[in-house]
Structures are given as C-alpha cells and as structure tokens.
Amino acid sequence: MHVYPLTFEPIYKEKIWGGRNLDRLFGRALPEGELIGESWELADLTNGVSVVASGPSKGATLTELTTDMGGALLGGARPQPGGRFPLLLKLLDANDTLSLQVHPDAAAVANMGGDAALKTECWYIVESRDGYIYKGVRKGVTPERFRRAIETDTCQDVVVRFDVAAGDFHYLPAGTVHALCEGVVVAEVQTPSDTTYRVTDWGRGREVHVEQSIQCIHFAPPSGDVPGAAGDTLLATDFFTVARREVTGGATFVLPSGRCTALMMLSAEGPAAVGYDNDGGGEAPVGAGDTVLLPAALVGARLRSHGPCSFLEIALPEG
Secondary structure, three states: OOOOOEOEOOEEEEEEEEEOHHHHHHOOOOOOOOOEEEEEEEOEEOOEEOEEOOOOOOOOEHHHHHHHHOHHHHOOOOOEOOOEOOOEEEEEEEOOOOOEEEOOOHHHHHHHOOOOOOOOEEEEEEEEOOOEEEEEEOOOOOHHHHHHHHHOOOHHHOEEEEEOOOOOEEEEOOOOOEEEOOOEEEEEEEOOOOOOEEEEOOOOOOOOOHHHHHHHOOOOOOOOOOOOOEOOEEEEOOOOEEEEEEEOOOOEEEOOOOOOEEEEEEEEOOOEEEEEOHHHOEEEEEOOOOEEEEOOOOOOOEEEEOOOEEEEEEEOOOO
C-alpha cells in the first residue's frame, strides 16, 4: 500500500448563481460555457465521489481509499456510516445570491427521519467584491414572524447581514439560516451531507421547503462565539478542526503526523510542495487553489515554499 499526499480531480457543479472566478483566481480549466458555483475538492457522497488525480492510487475513489486504507488514512477518526470519508471540502463562487437556506441539526434529523443528515459548516472568505452574507435570525424574530416574512418575500428583514472581506471566517453550525451573496468566493469545510432546505429563493421559482426550514432554524441571533478559536485555530468542533497557516518564502512548515489532515491552499507566490518520507520519500507540488489530503500514516510531512503561501489546515478528530 502506497502512502503519499493525495490530490483529487475536482467535481464541478453548475449553478444558476455560479460564475467563472475559479479560473481567474486559480487557473482552473472549467467546463466551457458553464457557470460553476461549486467545486467539490474532497467529497464522498452518493451524488459526488472524489477520484485520485495522480500517483500509484490514480483513479481510485475516496470511498475505496477509506475502505482499503482504514487507519492508515483516517488514523483514529471514524468513517461515516457505510464506510464513507467523514469530511466534505468545497470552493464556492457566488455571482448571485444563493437561496436563503438551513441545514438540520441532530435533533431535527431525528424528528424528520428519512434521508436527512446533520450538516455543520464554515466559510473562509477567499475573495469579496463588496460582498456580504446572511447568517442567523435577528433578535426577537419568532417562527410566526419568520413565516410571515417568507409569505411576503421579505426574508432579508428578519436575518442578519454581514459585510465580508477576504480573510474573514464564519461558523455556520447546523440550524443557522444563511445565504452566500453576490461577489463572494469561499472555501467551505463541512460535514459530509447534502441536506439543504431552502427558506426562500428570492423569486427565482425553485422549490422551497418552508415547513422543514421552520423545524430546523435556530431562532436566536448569532452569538459570534467560535468554538475552540485561538491563535491560528479558527474553529474546533466534534467534526473537524480548522486552522489558518502562513509560510514565509524559503521556509519549511512541519505538517501534522499521525492524524488525517487536509490542506486547502489559499495562496502561493512561487513553487510549493508537500514533502514526505514514506517509501524513500518524495514531494507533491501544490499551488493556490489546490486541496491535498494527508493520510494519517504519512511520515515526515512538511510544506516547503519558495515564496510566501497560506493555507487552511483541516484535521479530523481522533476517536
């Protein structure tokens, strides 16, 4: 079994609110003529499974790696039911406002049953062209007031707007009503679920899920508290930990070992590579916009950069 830094073919999702900014920012060869709203960088869902892009495991799916490698990939982390990988990473490009939406927490999933699955996520703002987001319900808004806002197409009056800039970070625990708005590109880290209930689609005519949404929404203003945030660590939850790292030009950054970790490269001024010592050692080139999965059994993992670079370091929990 070969253990090395893993990269995957992106899974592009065309969206009515999407654009072409992943090409401009990261040199992506996007499908011609399509408005790409999402690039699934690391995914193991029934409607999208990542495939290894290079190396000895080229062509293998993330599902297969999770089963075949076991602890060598996951360390002490646990797979999802069915043996699937327990993390979903995306890049989102919003050229129009997304639907106002909500994802269920554990209590809502238990009440609703069916195929619903808990979904907690966070956004790191990669670029903002005078953009903003909606996050959370305004103080004093009740379910009845919220329902009236849906019926009268005034939902923007009952949710909280945040103007955002590159480098901002927002935690969106399950139950938080939210929308990504025009002019924003984000790196999204989330639990592996695609359960989404639309509160409103701003008149575009797509299906909305009013009753399910009302059951899921947490009717309290966002607190601003981010669990585990300290120093470089932006967020620490039971599902994943997110830290932002910076490396100066010519420096080598020692990466975690013994723990399954993903890197989402935010910037890289010049060549950069992830080195490792397994099987005689080697290096995997990385650049801005790349996502790299580091198996727990990777030995001597380090990032070497000829110029300044920055990245998100996302680690799975142990046990």
